[in-house]
Amino acid sequence: METIDLRSDTVTQPTDAMREAMLRAPVGDDVYGEDPTVNALQERLAGELGFAAALFVPTGTQSNLIGLMAHCERGDEYIVGADAHTYRFEGGGAAVLGSIQPQPIPQDADGSLPLDKVEAAIKPVDPHFARSRLLALENTWHGRTLEFGYMAKARELATRRGLGLHLDGARLYNAAIAYGRPAREVAAGFDSVSVCLSKGLGAPVGSVLLGSSPFIERARRWKKVTGGGWRQAGMLAAAAMHALDHHVERLADDHARASRLAEGLRRIDGLNVTACHTNMVFLDAPAARLKDLAAHMTKAGVRLSIGYLPSIRLVTHLDIDDAAVEKTIAAFSSFSF
Numbered sequence: 001m002e003t004i005d006l007r008s009d010t011v012t013q014p015t016d017a018m019r020e021a022m023l024r025a026p027v028g029d030d031v032y033g034e035d036p037t038v039n040a041l042q043e044r045l046a047g048e049l050g051f052a053a054a055l056f057v058p059t060g061t062q063s064n065l066i067g068l069m070a071h072c073e074r075g076d077e078y079i080v081g082a083d084a085h086t087y088r089f090e091g092g093g094a095a096v097l098g099s100i101q102p103q104p105i106p107q108d109a110d111g112s113l114p115l116d117k118v119e120a121a122i123k124p125v126d127p128h129f130a131r132s133r134l135l136a137l138e139n140t141w142h143g144r145t146l147e148f149g150y151m152a153k154a155r156e157l158a159t160r161r162g163l164g165l166h167l168d169g170a171r172l173y174n175a176a177i178a179y180g181r182p183a184r185e186v187a188a189g190f191d192s193v194s195v196c197l198s199k200g201l202g203a204p205v206g207s208v209l210l211g212s213s214p215f216i217e218r219a220r221r222w223k224k225v226t227g228g229g230w231r232q233a234g235m236l237a238a239a240a241m242h243a244l245d246h247h248v249e250r251l252a253d254d255h256a257r258a259s260r261l262a263e264g265l266r267r268i269d270g271l272n273v274t275a276c277h278t279n280m281v282f283l284d285a286p287a288a289r290l291k292d293l294a295a296h297m298t299k300a301g302v303r304l305s306i307g308y309l310p311s312i313r314l315v316t317h318l319d320i321d322d323a324a325v326e327k328t329i330a331a332f333s334s335f336s337f
């Protein structure tokens with residue numbers, strides 16, 4: 001029985017065409033700035049997303065971390081959502097490795113940080129306090145897109161109060177497809193953006209940090225310091241290029257399948273279903289039934305994130321087709337909650 005893996009969009013297998021592209025890639029030593037495929041990827045994304053410079057790194061976690069470290073110094077503070085990935089799911093790296101104090105703010109249901117709360121959290125310039133330097137947003141957050149009007153107001157606040165503005169855009173292209181607007185518009189207004197190629201876009205490895213040239217130079221140093229100085233990384237950049245060429249428009253299929261999944265699951269008694277704008281569906285089920293549900297789904301060949309986040313999470317991606325969606329709905333339907 002083939003397993004249907006809905007835990008995350010990070011579980012995809014590189015396609016045959018992607019593997020071919022990786023094999024053919026010209027490579028060089030990226031620490032010397034000599035990998036032609038890495039350089040081409042960086043130039044391409046900087047140009048497409050409207051930034052002066054870009055840096056290809058192994059993970060979204062490293063991209064966010066070195067971005068924060070390039071914005072903030074020891075004793076500075078970044079303001080971040082209490083449920084944002086950089087704060088909750090990256091091992092506290094900003095504090096641990098960057099000596100940057102996080103100031104978490106509870107988020108609204110769409111993932112936005114209420115801007116009056118952000119403004120109230122900015123510290124006075126006084127030796128008693130950490131120096132508030134940066135506001136970090138996430139789009140998409142739990143599959144939800146931020147409103148353009150909100151992002152414009154966040155930019156206005158950051159400029160007025162002298163904060164930098166960073167976006168964890170791990171799923172920036174999912175957001176762009178959901179809005180029906182170019183990814184460049186989703187990234188506009190931010191001082192730095194981190195984009196992942198290894199999520200919905202289906203590359204095996206890699207994220208890109210974007211910003212001004214001096215910012216990226218600072219980040220390049222932190223990349224090396226944190227052990228991210230890789231060498232012939234062009235094979236991975238080739239996978240990323242292939243993903244950008246072939247896997248962006250098709251994200252609409254993942255979003256449609258997530259909607260179909262939500263629609264099918266809504267008909268099941270005992271499940272409370274929250275569909276998002278993109279490729280994620282969240283479910284609440286009676287807590288006392290979760291263990292049995294997990295066993296039932298494993299037996300049915302469906303893997304889910306249960307118990308890791310507050311709800312059950314299902315994520316559609318490159319390796320989930322229509323039949324997998326229908327089988328998943330059928331597996332849930334045959335369980336009594």
Ligand SMILES: Cc1ncc(COP(=O)(O)O)c(C=O)c1O
Pocket residue numbers: 010058059060061062064085086138140168170171196198207
């Ligand atoms: C929103 C968000 N940001 C950052 C990351 C970190 O990416 P990585 O797993 O490549 O470190 C993830 C990973 O799932 C994510 O969902």
